[in-house]
Amino acid sequence: MKTSTPPATPLRSTRSSAIRRLCLAMAVSLASGAALADLKVGVAMSQFDDTWLTYLREDMGAKAKSVPEGVTLQFEDARGDVVKQLSQVESFISQKVDAIIVNPVDTAATARITKEATDAGIPLIYVNRSPDDRKIPAGVVVVASDDIKAGEMQGQYLADKLGGKGNVVILLGDLANNSTQGRTKGVKEILAKYPGIKIDQEQSGTWLRQKGMDLVNDWITQGRKFDAVFSNNDEMAIGAAMALKQAGVKEGSVLIGGVDGTPDGLNAVKKGDLAVSVYQDAKGQADAAVDAAVKMAHKQPVEQWVWVPFQLITAANADQFKH
Structure with missing residues (x-):
């Protein structure tokens, strides 16, 4: 009596399955890699030629480099121009950055910046200078000193x-x-x-x-x-x-x-x-601003107001301070 054996799986079919599995693995890997890619944060500074703000900017850059997942900061200089700064923020929004940090030119003229960023659903962090209007909406954080x-x-x-x-x-x-x-x-x-x-x-x-x-x-x-x-x-x-x-x-x-x-x-x-x-602790403000941007980009909870304390400097203790 003749017994039948199941047909062998064609070689082409086996190869096709392997290719599909490889493609799926690559897709998952790419998606995972995209999630781990550098966060892009736009930073609109009121002016680059202010001495203290230079330290703030440099400290933000140093902090971004220390973040394990990677943060790329794009700095723009408003040169003391309110209209220019608004245009820079609008450019960040069109680039779909992950967060925006603003050191405002005019603290009385931040309402438009706040509205455009929140309407776009992009986290906004004001650093060093807080808006005059203290009623800030969700999605906005202020890092400053009193x-x-x-x-x-x-x-x-x-x-x-x-x-x-x-x-x-x-x-x-x-x-x-x-x-x-x-x-x-x-x-x-x-x-x-x-x-x-x-x-x-x-x-x-x-x-x-x-x-x-x-x-x-x-x-x-x-x-x-x-x-x-x-x-x-x-x-x-x-x-x-x-x-x-x-x-x-x-x-x-x-x-x-x-x-x-x-x-x-x-x-x-x-x-x-x-x-x-x-x-005035430039590093403290810079670190807190970048930390807030990273957390908000990942939908993690943050404090809406972050106050970095001032400290008195006299000849007796001046050696303990540095930027």
């Missing part, structure tokens, strides 16, 4: 050194920036407790060393007498110190305070050109 605290710390230290009396001047930052408003408010809230301290002048040096120097030169030329300079940042404070030196004012007879703790600011405190500064 500028009022910086003003209070600077104000209290100098008021104590003045013994609660004297004439003072204030060098303001960019008037379109709420850091200027916050730092000045903090100073004035402290000085309000000291009726013996009078504010003689306050003008904007727009964060720049040369403008701080020019303003103080003008006040000296006008014959104004002042015992202290309250500056919204280190650069203007250093300019003030230079003006006083050039005018032959006795060293230490006019107290000068800054904010930021930049390398030049730290050196000025160590040398005695500045009596005090207040450290």
Whole structure:
């Protein structure tokens, strides 16, 4: 009796199955690789030529390189132009980046940026400068430091050194920036407790060393007498110190305070050109901003407001700070 045997599987069929399995494996691998590809984050900076913001930008770049999965940052310079910055954000949206970080030119003009990013469903992180409108929607995070605290710390230290009396001047930052408003408010809230301290002048040096120097030169030329300079940042404070030196004012007879703790600011405190500064942690803000961008891109929970604390800098502790 003849027995039948099952037909052999054709070689072509076996090869086809193997090819299909290989293609499927490759597709899965590619999909997995896409998920692990670098996140693309657009970063719109208010201006590149600001000393402290340069450290912030460099620290964001360093943080991005340290993220295991990879983060590519695309930096754009708004050059102090609100319209240019909005255009840069719109370009990021059209590129479908994974997140957007903005250091706003004008803190009162962020509503349009917020709306366009949230409408596109792209996570938005404001860094260093918070929007004037504190009612931010879901999908938006702010990483900054409390500028009022910086003003209070600077104000209290100098008021104590003045013994609660004297004439003072204030060098303001960019008037379109709420850091200027916050730092000045903090100073004035402290000085309000000291009726013996009078504010003689306050003008904007727009964060720049040369403008701080020019303003103080003008006040000296006008014959104004002042015992202290309250500056919204280190650069203007250093300019003030230079003006006083050039005018032959006795060293230490006019107290000068800054904010930021930049390398030049730290050196000025160590040398005695500045009596005090207040450290603004660029690395702390940069790390928190990039961390928020990565988490939000992966739909992970984040705090909506991240406050990086200021710290007082004097000659006694200046060596422990660095950028």
